[in-house]
Amino acid sequence: MMEALKAINTRRSVRKYKKKKVPKKIIKELINAARNAPSSYNEQPWVFITITDKEKLRKIAEPEEQKSNFLKDAPLVIACCYDEKKSSTKIHNLENVAVAAENILIAANALGLGACYVTAFTSKYPVIEKRIRKVLKLPGNVHPVCLITIGYPDEEPVDKEMRPLKEVWKKEEYV
Template sequence: MNEIFKRRSIRKYQSKPVEKEKINELLHAAMAAPSAGNEQPWHYIVIDDRNILNNIANTHPHAAMLKEAPVAILVCADLTKEKYEGFWVQDLSASTQNILLEAVSLGLGTVWVGVYPNENRVNEIVKIFGLPSNIIPFSIVAVGYPDEYKDEADRYDEDRVHYNKW
């Protein structure tokens, strides 16, 4: 539970680069996510090119933090891997969350930047990366050493819990 409560959206980063070993650990965590029928419909693009990060920040209305982040991970769906149509959204959500939680354990800060299902955002990311038609960009995770700190958050609300019926 420690990583779950410590995970917060971090949008300010130190200029310190993130070690390749830590990026590799994030990717291992991402690919450990559950998926419908074990289809594992994911691909990842690690982005550490400052020009590309800035380009995304300039085209995506909620990605300004990429101008500071030393690295980001683009999480994509491969529709040719789909066994159960449409469930890739859940699969990639779990994969993205795994990245966020593993980052906490590594002392990194992250924020989930949504791409899918916004058609304009999807199209911009497809253009920037030259993605083939079977690859759908789902999310971008900004990654870096945090330059802001937020208190842990326990958002439990008993009023939202129901047993056996509404």
Template structure:
């Protein structure tokens, strides 16, 4: 097991995966790590949907691509990343899930006041734990517009009164992921 500081500083968003499946035991381990995240009022407002079915992932991806295109069109001329991602979304056969073998959707209880933050911390625990085991991950925020469809969530088996917060993909990285530039944050000390 790697040192936690090394895990934090070397984790990357992986967008190229081998076809090798991630064992269910490893997914259970990641979910177990997620449940140790802090939560407001100790409500632990999360639930997890594990999707390994390629057709289901394809359907969610196609729905997400359709939902994201109109959101990015207005900013494509002011953001190179938005413009590049728009090309990706419009390219036939691309997957928002980058052909990862597993999608885990972290759902948050709509009645918990801090569910969004709590589930985000659970997601970070999962991604760090995955990296510590040599499993790549990426938070696919672009899938959220599709996952706001309550009928789709119901079809996927989401509990009533839960919403999608963190769609995460997991798999074994196909190669080395580039380290993005990290800028120094603006820090003000009040003493």
């Protein structure tokens, strides 16, 4: 297994996967990494739904607006949601799930998997959330934040230019 910093720094979005299934033991590791994330007031309001059913994935991937059609060919998708009944502060719900989602992305990389964060919640396209709700039979108190596509990589992640350290790192003050 990769060391933590290497897993963080080499993570890149992978959107094309081999057909090989992700073993249950590995899926368990991913969810375990997610549930160990920090959360506001330690409320851990998240719930993670693993989806491997092709028909379900096809239905979720359908909306044109999402531009994430690769979702239907992923061997595994994890819908990362929060349960509003388990959280006392609405304002932190997205953050809580997003930090847990990043844990999944890093753990996936460490385990030799490729993954991609796909937005499930967007006020611009409420149809996406609606579709996910229907397919996953989410109760009204459970809200999807993102879908993470996962599988054994079948593409080299695109090389991307990162903003330089000296641009993003300010010392003591902004200027």
